[in-house]
Amino acid sequence: MTEMIQEILKEYNAKMKLSLKVCAHCSLCAESCFMFIKNNKNPIYMPSYKFINSIGKIYKKKGNVDLKMLEDMKPIIWKNCVLCTRCYCPLGIDIPSMISLARTICRMSGVYPQYNEIY
Amino acid sequence: MEHINSIYVLVYNLVRGPLVWISSIIFIVGTIYQIWQMLLLTKINTRPIIKVFDKQYNETHEKNKEESCFSSLKRTICGIHPIMIVVTTLFHILLIIIPLTLLAHNILLENAVGFSLFSFSEKISDILTVLFLVSSFFFFIRRIFLKRVRIISTFYDYFIWFLATAPFLTGFLAYHHIFNYRIIITLHIFLGELMLVAIPFTKFSHMIFFFVFRFIVVNEYSFRKHQVIRTW
Ligand code: SF4
Ligand code: SF4
Numbered sequence: 001m002t003e004m005i006q007e008i009l010k011e012y013n014a015k016m017k018l019s020l021k022v023c024a025h026c027s028l029c030a031e032s033c034f035m036f037i038k039n040n041k042n043p044i045y046m047p048s049y050k051f052i053n054s055i056g057k058i059y060k061k062k063g064n065v066d067l068k069m070l071e072d073m074k075p076i077i078w079k080n081c082v083l084c085t086r087c088y089c090p091l092g093i094d095i096p097s098m099i100s101l102a103r104t105i106c107r108m109s110g111v112y113p114q115y116n117e118i119y
Numbered sequence: 120m121e122h123i124n125s126i127y128v129l130v131y132n133l134v135r136g137p138l139v140w141i142s143s144i145i146f147i148v149g150t151i152y153q154i155w156q157m158l159l160l161t162k163i164n165t166r167p168i169i170k171v172f173d174k175q176y177n178e179t180h181e182k183n184k185e186e187s188c189f190s191s192l193k194r195t196i197c198g199i200h201p202i203m204i205v206v207t208t209l210f211h212i213l214l215i216i217i218p219l220t221l222l223a224h225n226i227l228l229e230n231a232v233g234f235s236l237f238s239f240s241e242k243i244s245d246i247l248t249v250l251f252l253v254s255s256f257f258f259f260i261r262r263i264f265l266k267r268v269r270i271i272s273t274f275y276d277y278f279i280w281f282l283a284t285a286p287f288l289t290g291f292l293a294y295h296h297i298f299n300y301r302i303i304i305t306l307h308i309f310l311g312e313l314m315l316v317a318i319p320f321t322k323f324s325h326m327i328f329f330f331v332f333r334f335i336v337v338n339e340y341s342f343r344k345h346q347v348i349r350t351w
Contacts, residue, residue, distance in 0.1 A: 015160050015351070022325040025276050026207075027267045031199050043267040052271055090196060091325050092332030094351060 005105055006063035012101055019093045020056050023048060029095065032088035035080055047087035047095045050076050054102035070111040077102045078113050127301065134308045142312035149319030150327060157331040161349040164337060203261075210254040211326075214283065217247050218311070221290075241294075248291050255284045279322045286311040 009016070029047045030036050036045040043049055054073045058065055077099055085096040106112060197204045218224055221244050225235035239247070259280060262268050289307035292298055317323050335349050 014156070018157070018160070018328070021322060022328040024322065024325050025268070025271045025273070027265070027271060028196060028200065028203070030267060031196070041267075043270045046267060046271070048271050088196070090333075091329050092336065093328075097351070 051098040213251040
């Protein structure tokens with residue numbers, strides 16, 4: 001599993017690492033996400049929180065992630081984000097592409113919501 | 120005592136001599152390299168720009184255009200976080216113009232290379248520095264007390280904040296001769312050089328990122344959406 005994840009990480013290395021690096025952790029993207037607004041502005045719905053705690057963690061671990069970690073990410077990227085691509089970062093970071101890559105990696109590893117799954 | 124003094128002179132000469140040149144060169148070469156790397160991540164847009172001929176769409180569009188600049192700004196991030204936007208704009212502009220327009224820096228520049236830039240009077244620079252320090256303090260407080268910022272903050276964020284603020288704080292202290300001038304001014308030069316070197320390679324590179332991606336990579340928020348030139 002790890003090798004496959006690392007293979008994918010390598011493919012997107014430059015863009016993802018750069019995006020993770022330049023994010024100023026300023027939280028200004030929060031209000032652009034309707035999930036954040038509709039959930040009483042709970043910070044765990046901020047776009048930045050979602051990519052830092054999914055693809056950010058995967059890159060930090062250099063792809064050495066276990067199933068438990070991916071399972072922990074599951075609600076963050078599948079439930080708390082609908083990938084509507086409306087998030088706006090004043091610096092120009094392409095947030096949806098980051099969450100989407102986290103989904104790709106999770107899906108590859110068999111971590112995705114089942115059709116009849118109730119969150 | 121004699122011993123300490125000679126070490127001090129050695130360090131002082133090092134930071135105000137070769138290290139200035141080394142850090143400036145690393146900054147310039149590093150910035151050019153990063154811009155080049157960022158451009159490599161994007162490609163020239165080959166898709167046509169589609170003009171919309173829908174009457175209703177165009178009417179709404181025209182109406183939006185007629186809206187005053189101020190009221191349309193209210194619907195953007197400026198309306199959501201007006202204070203943050205004012206402070207952050209001030210902070211970033213001052214970060215660049217204070218060091219470039221400081222009289223003392225320009226005198227050193229004149230002595231070193233024979234030309235200098237426009238300088239503000241010392242009084243104005245002093246006021247601008249205080250404004251900078253206040254806005255920097257605002258960021259610090261925000262990071263500590265606002266849960267939404269705290270939850271995504273790491274030690275690295277505080278370190279970067281320190282790296283950006285420390286040269287200005289030490290510069291302010293040195294100008295007013297607070298604490299030991301000799302130590303503070305040496306620290307000031309060293310921290311300034313450290314920051315310069317850090318710009319292209321650390322989180323500071325968001326300065327470069329902002330200009331590359333907000334200006335020339337198209338998305339619905341880019342500044343040049345009608346003259347599409349590059350895409351991710
Ligand atoms: S993604 Fe952009 S707006 Fe959101 S925290 Fe990072 S730098 Fe700030
Ligand atoms: S893509 Fe996800 S994070 Fe971005 S605005 Fe939509 S729901 Fe929010």
